[in-house]
Amino acid sequence: MLNVEQLNQYYGSSHTLRGVSLDLQKGECLALLGRNGVGKTTLLKCLMGVLPVAGGHVKLNDRDITRLKPHERAALGIAYVPQGREIFARLTVEENLLMGMAVKPGRQASKIRGEVFELFPVLKEMLHRRGGDLSGGQQQQLAIARALLADPKLIILDEPTEGIQPSIIKDIGRVIRLLRERGDMAILLCEQYFDFAHELADKFLVLSRGEVVAAGTQAEMSGEDIKRHLAV
Numbered sequence: 001m002l003n004v005e006q007l008n009q010y011y012g013s014s015h016t017l018r019g020v021s022l023d024l025q026k027g028e029c030l031a032l033l034g035r036n037g038v039g040k041t042t043l044l045k046c047l048m049g050v051l052p053v054a055g056g057h058v059k060l061n062d063r064d065i066t067r068l069k070p071h072e073r074a075a076l077g078i079a080y081v082p083q084g085r086e087i088f089a090r091l092t093v094e095e096n097l098l099m100g101m102a103v104k105p106g107r108q109a110s111k112i113r114g115e116v117f118e119l120f121p122v123l124k125e126m127l128h129r130r131g132g133d134l135s136g137g138q139q140q141q142l143a144i145a146r147a148l149l150a151d152p153k154l155i156i157l158d159e160p161t162e163g164i165q166p167s168i169i170k171d172i173g174r175v176i177r178l179l180r181e182r183g184d185m186a187i188l189l190c191e192q193y194f195d196f197a198h199e200l201a202d203k204f205l206v207l208s209r210g211e212v213v214a215a216g217t218q219a220e221m222s223g224e225d226i227k228r229h230l231a232v
Ligand SMILES: Nc1ncnc2c1ncn2[C@@H]1O[C@H](COP(=O)(O)OP(=O)(O)OP(=O)(O)O)[C@@H](O)[C@H]1O
Pocket: 011, 016, 034, 035, 036, 037, 038, 039, 040, 041, 042, 043, 192
């Protein structure tokens, strides 16, 4: 599904991503871990095409998408839930959700699938509220729901638990688990909250100073192994 080969990225003279490679299949959840400032968000932005790369390749289902623009990647089935959520504060919940459907060419952006309200019932109650009036946790749920309405093949989540109350973290975890069990998309989950990521992911990739310092499956890496790499 997603293959990343030897990705390199610079901010000016600062070499932020150093030969990062990864592989993610349909039905899998990969947790991207690492301390603050190691390059996680930068990697996700490069995968979405928000930032250009200096070298390497990004492939989606064997198609090289390294030079495609973000909206072209979205149309091919990559959905991105950025850190900080970036919902439209002045638009209603319903309008925000309709935005998620607009990326599909030819799709009539008129009817929101009931499935998202099953996943996130609170959004149905809040349909006519402005996005900016929702709590942080509700905004995060809205951002994930909006991404799902694009019918992604790959969903990229950047720290979905950041600044969110425990009960909503549980709800978000339940939805990610359900999506994983459904098996029809790949999930790339960037997280600082280790226990959350560890419960959900099939495999792990740990970054340190822009480099992959550890990678493996649940069976190959214990929680202690991963934590040791995170402490370096
Ligand atoms: N626009 C930018 N211009 C220059 N340097 C940047 C820019 N954005 C990030 N950086 C630097 O690049 C490095 C990687 O940042 P990045 O945000 O990718 O890290 P991160 O692992 O996602 O951290 P966090 O967990 O804090 O979000 C950091 O040293 C950061 O200061």
